[in-house]
Amino acid sequence: MASRSIRLAVVPGDGIGPEVVAEGLKVLSAVAPAHDLTFQQTDYDLGAARWHRTGETLPDAVLAELREQEVILLGAVGDPSVPSGVLERGLLLRARFELDHYVNLRPVKLFPGVATPLAGAGPDDIDMIVVREGTEGPYTGVGGVLRKGTPAEVATQESVNTYYGVERVVRYAFEVAASRPRRKLTLVHKDNVLTFAGELYQRVLAEVGAEFPQVATDYVHVDAATMFFVNQPRRFDVVVTDNLFGDIITDIGAAIAGGIGLAASGNVNPTGAAPSMFEPVHGSAPDIAGQGKADPTATILSVAMLLDHVGAPAAARAVERAVSDDLTERGALGARSTAQIGDAIAKRVSG
């Protein structure tokens, strides 16, 4: 069988980004041959260093190149030397919005052998997937400041929600729910306060839900959802929610599933009209950068999601199994460096 070649953009980014991405790529290289895949890799220098050097975050020319790629692997962006929001809005969110990553897919799954801060909870209790809207809501950047620096100052932020945007992400979430054994979809919002946006989400849930009679639906306010993540995580199978609520609940999700070092994500454009982008949920962690202390597991699990996305589910499962086996043994292994963890997982998937 001829090997399939896939154009892969890599954005190592800042802080621990390059370190964890190196391990993700190590595992990708190790798993690819057995699945007849090859990756044509192009690295992009984006992040704090470039911004300091050139003032650029995501220049149009680079964005145009990224559009020609099939898939993107991103490490992390952000550095305390850059004003808050510059790289987040100018690079990360710009990529998500321009490449129309309307599905931000975030599994919350406790692997066997991994410690959770929740007393008495096990892998059977924590196994859900959050489908976070990725291109609208409070993340639009719409808003502004009036009379800045005066006692009469007003700062606004607008959450913009469209039928177009809500329908497509809710539909995607129903498809995910229909493919899982429990077939349950929970909408998380705050429709008793954010009545306009909440009613739109509820109406679309009912409307699209009519096409998926096999999926049970449920609604939980975002405040209650955060509580249930902690004291009744079993309640959730698939969750669909807006961009900001999804940001928040997936960090609690990471916390209950063993920490941010294990949380993977995909910024997905399901139409294929632009490349999807896979990244660990964690940030650039400048405090531990360059020390070989970062856990590359979240990036490696993001690589598994990337493999699923490019149509290589067997390779994806192989990576997940290798991670799961590695996690089971961690307790007995003591501290390992970033590269040692990457090596161990790469060894398991190769051959």
Add this chain to the structure above:
Amino acid sequence: MASRSIRLAVVPGDGIGPEVVAEGLKVLSAVAPAHDLTFQQTDYDLGAARWHRTGETLPDAVLAELREQEVILLGAVGDPSVPSGVLERGLLLRARFELDHYVNLRPVKLFPGVATPLAGAGPDDIDMIVVREGTEGPYTGVGGVLRKGTPAEVATQESVNTYYGVERVVRYAFEVAASRPRRKLTLVHKDNVLTFAGELYQRVLAEVGAEFPQVATDYVHVDAATMFFVNQPRRFDVVVTDNLFGDIITDIGAAIAGGIGLAASGNVNPTGAAPSMFEPVHGSAPDIAGQGKADPTATILSVAMLLDHVGAPAAARAVERAVSDDLTERGALGARSTAQIGDAIAKRVSG
């Protein structure tokens, strides 16, 4: 000493509201004499039943009466028979906004003997107070729907933040922090995405902070904060945050501190220009209403906050001590009814 008389409005509300309020009042009556307090109580029939009967949520005339009271005790409002948002926006949020409750005070404190879902955490780890802004942010109700029911529909929600509103709540939070042993104030926001509002909060934190050199300040993004509530709750002493983020993190706060049955809150107007309103964080829980199953502890702790607010700190401490003693014994006592818990705590404070 002549007894001090305080005008108290009581809004039992819906579901378990009347049951838990009855126990709160029982404890208030029990503690009052020893502290030379009397309460002139007026009950207000507001909530789902009134809305069904009259279509009213919080009529102007009732609001005008409430303004003449010194303090308000509220049980819970909301019922599945009322469309989501009608009572929340029309009654609860209307009261908070009209009475200018710009400080929503929510202690997150694990009492000794209370089970937390967090493995290994104890009372020393979970002892913070959240100062939630109560009169602006995404709760304004500003927003709307365009082209409803069409594929071109747009629904917006606007977060409105003013220097006026942010300064006063941040100042209050500094005062609270300065009065506590740890003297630490953490701003929780999402300034890397909600750049306009986030920058305003950050700027005000720095500006007001200059007047409180004894208070250490810190900033945590809301998504990370939810994670830290679960895996590093010790990190927090006093938290100041916007209306929506405060809503969300205080539910996780309730979860880690033993559940929503114990979480108290005060909607405070520190100027005294209008009455403050004390209420349990939990909702009306219609599924268990009328069965004597609801835990009145959150309401009783809200009564303690009410006592502090009316300038009766010794009475407040007596109620808190009684609750704490009661909680310590709960494990050994088995199931008790709402009234039995109220009786037990009332007994401890009387005499």
